Structures are given as structure tokens and as C-alpha cells.
Amino acid sequence: MHIAKYNYITSFQYYQWGEKTAQARTQFLQTFRRVLEERIPEDMDVTLANLEFRVDDRLLVELEGKKKDDLKFVSNILKEITGETFDSNNVPKRRGLFGTLRAVGKVGFGVFVDIGIESPAKEVLIPLHRLRTQLAGGKDLSTREICKKYGFMNQFPVEIEVEKMLFEKGGKPKYEGKFTDDFLEQIEEYVKSGLDIVFTTGVSRQMIKKTIAKRGHTIDVPQIIRIGPLECACVCAKGTNAPGIISHIGPFLSNCRFSMIRPAQVTRYWQ
Incomplete structure (x- = not known):
């Protein structure tokens, strides 16, 4: 019987705050596999055939099943947890994308989000004016003040939409985005x-x-x-x-x- 396959690379990038050890990496893979397998519907004949680190510590997810539609459906469920990588010229706009905050508090003009953009690798900027509109009621707060009030820190998972792609000198792309309504609703639930x-x-x-x-x-x-x-x-x-x-x-x-x-x-x- 023919077995169909579906592979993707996560935008999630493994990290360790303390000393990096092989044991910690192995334990993470074991735990992460369980987390993903728990999200696969029991009535679908889809298995997680392989899960391994890539050189840059993003993860290769390999799914196997009998129906391509089932594989696609399951992959979409898992991508809600892991995200996926995108070529820099093919980044979806106005669609919810998994990402993690980077360099929080290091710049005053906004926060950066890693959503897995590659070739070349790029992060999405959520500019300060957008942070003020979405999280501060338009009040004149700094990036640092907003991040502190909402508990934002490096590696904090968020969901964003890419609003526009611009070009730097030399033709390199750069991206700006905003938090999705779903993410803002979750934050609002925390507050309320x-x-x-x-x-x-x-x-x-x-x-x-x-x-x-x-x-x-x-x-x-x-x-x-x-x-x-x-x-x-x-x-x-x-x-x-x-x-x-x-x-x-x-x-x-x-x-x-x-x-x-x-x-x-x-x-x-x-x-």
C-alpha cells in the first residue's frame, strides 16, 4: 500500500538558557514528540515518522499516512504549535503566523519576531506605533514599558500577521507586522x-x-x-x-x- 509523506521545518528554534547539553536536547525531542503526537486526531491514520534537529536548531517534522488530505490537515494542526519556515519571497500576508519575540527591550522602535523567514533570514518588526495602538490604548508608552507590562521577553510565543514588505538599501527585504486579533483576545482574557x-x-x-x-x-x-x-x-x-x-x-x-x-x-x- 502506498504511504504518503509530508515534511516541513518548524519556525520554532530550539534554545537553552543554561548550559547546552546533549541530554537536554534529547529530552526535549522526546517531550516535543509527545506534545505533537497528542495533537494528531485518533481517527486519522497519520504518524509522526521522524523528528530531528536541523543544523540551525529548527526541527524537521516528517509525517506519514495513507491520505494526502489527512497529512495536510494534521500538518496544519501541528503548525499552530511549531510554525513553519518561509522563503523570504513567499511570506504569507494577513494570515496568522506562529513566531517568537527576539531582542526584547534592545531597541526603542519596536519588537522583532522570528517567524522562520529564510533565504535570507529575516525577522518581522512590530513598530512602536503599532504596539501603542494594539496594547497601550494609543498612550505614549515606550517599547520597554509596554513589554514589561505584558510580560514580553525573548522567546515569548506570539501570533502575528505580516502587513507589508519593504526594501532596504541593496534590495534586501524587511517586514513589518502586527499581533493577530486572536493573540490580542488571549491577552485580553488574561487581563480581564x-x-x-x-x-x-x-x-x-x-x-x-x-x-x-x-x-x-x-x-x-x-x-x-x-x-x-x-x-x-x-x-x-x-x-x-x-x-x-x-x-x-x-x-x-x-x-x-x-x-x-x-x-x-x-x-x-x-x-
């Missing part, structure tokens, strides 16, 4: 919940959950949401504050980076 949220990057959801339990904070952090392959949103219970949780679990997660969103500090921007 009134609950502090701790964001984590660099460590699996399983490790975060285990550490929170060991430190006796299971009741204080009743929900841990995976928002990316190595990123989580830890929702605090009412009356629990994010800085306290970070100070209690931070020393036990040396390979993790933390940020937070405190609804009381940003509610007025969503009114």
Missing part, C-alpha cells in the same frame, strides 16, 4: 481574569508543574497552560501574586526565564 500570570521560557510544562508542586504551590497556581514548546503561562489563584511565586520557584529552575502580567497594572488600557 484579574489574576496574576507567571510566564516561563526554556523549561517544559512538566518540569514547571513538578517544581510548583515540590515547593507547595499547587493550590496557589492551579493552572499551567502550555503556550509554546518550551513556554508556559502559570495562572495564579486569586490573592496570589506573581512576584512571590517567581521568588519561590526561581532558584530551583536555573534554566528558566520568568516574566509576569499583573492585570491591575494594565486593565485601563483595555477599557
Whole structure:
């Protein structure tokens, strides 16, 4: 019987905040495989045939199945988690694309997002005026202030749309974009919940959950949401504050980076 195949490269790029070890990479692949396999519908005869690192630490995903339509359907589900790479001349516009924040707080004119643009490699700029419009109610806040209020940090997963492609001197392309309505709605839900949220990057959801339990904070952090392959949103219970949780679990997660969103500090921007 003929077996169809479908391959793609993730825009997600593996990273480690601490010392890079082969063991950590192997553990990540094992965990990541489970995460992807859990998203494959049981009624579809599709398997994850191979998952491996590329030279640049993006991942090759190989799917196998009997029907091309099923493979395409499953690949679209998985790309919501992993994203995919695009040739620089074939970047979709006005479509939700998975990406991760880069160089947060390093420039004043906006934030950059890696969505997997290749040949040449490029990141998408979300300019400051767009950040102010989408996240600050048009108020005259700096890039750094906006990022701090929303817990944005390097490797934070986002969904954006590419709005336009421009050209630098020499003919090299550059891109500008904005956050999607779906991403903004998720942020708005965080804010309207009134609950502090701790964001984590660099460590699996399983490790975060285990550490929170060991430190006796299971009741204080009743929900841990995976928002990316190595990123989580830890929702605090009412009356629990994010800085306290970070100070209690931070020393036990040396390979993790933390940020937070405190609804009381940003509610007025969503009114």
C-alpha cells in the first residue's frame, strides 16, 4: 500500500538558557514528540515518522499516512504549535503566523519576531506605533514599558500577521507586522481574569508543574497552560501574586526565564 509523506521545518528554534547539553536536547525531542503526537486526531491514520534537529536548531517534522488530505490537515494542526519556515519571497500576508519575540527591550522602535523567514533570514518588526495602538490604548508608552507590562521577553510565543514588505538599501527585504486579533483576545482574557500570570521560557510544562508542586504551590497556581514548546503561562489563584511565586520557584529552575502580567497594572488600557 502506498504511504504518503509530508515534511516541513518548524519556525520554532530550539534554545537553552543554561548550559547546552546533549541530554537536554534529547529530552526535549522526546517531550516535543509527545506534545505533537497528542495533537494528531485518533481517527486519522497519520504518524509522526521522524523528528530531528536541523543544523540551525529548527526541527524537521516528517509525517506519514495513507491520505494526502489527512497529512495536510494534521500538518496544519501541528503548525499552530511549531510554525513553519518561509522563503523570504513567499511570506504569507494577513494570515496568522506562529513566531517568537527576539531582542526584547534592545531597541526603542519596536519588537522583532522570528517567524522562520529564510533565504535570507529575516525577522518581522512590530513598530512602536503599532504596539501603542494594539496594547497601550494609543498612550505614549515606550517599547520597554509596554513589554514589561505584558510580560514580553525573548522567546515569548506570539501570533502575528505580516502587513507589508519593504526594501532596504541593496534590495534586501524587511517586514513589518502586527499581533493577530486572536493573540490580542488571549491577552485580553488574561487581563480581564484579574489574576496574576507567571510566564516561563526554556523549561517544559512538566518540569514547571513538578517544581510548583515540590515547593507547595499547587493550590496557589492551579493552572499551567502550555503556550509554546518550551513556554508556559502559570495562572495564579486569586490573592496570589506573581512576584512571590517567581521568588519561590526561581532558584530551583536555573534554566528558566520568568516574566509576569499583573492585570491591575494594565486593565485601563483595555477599557
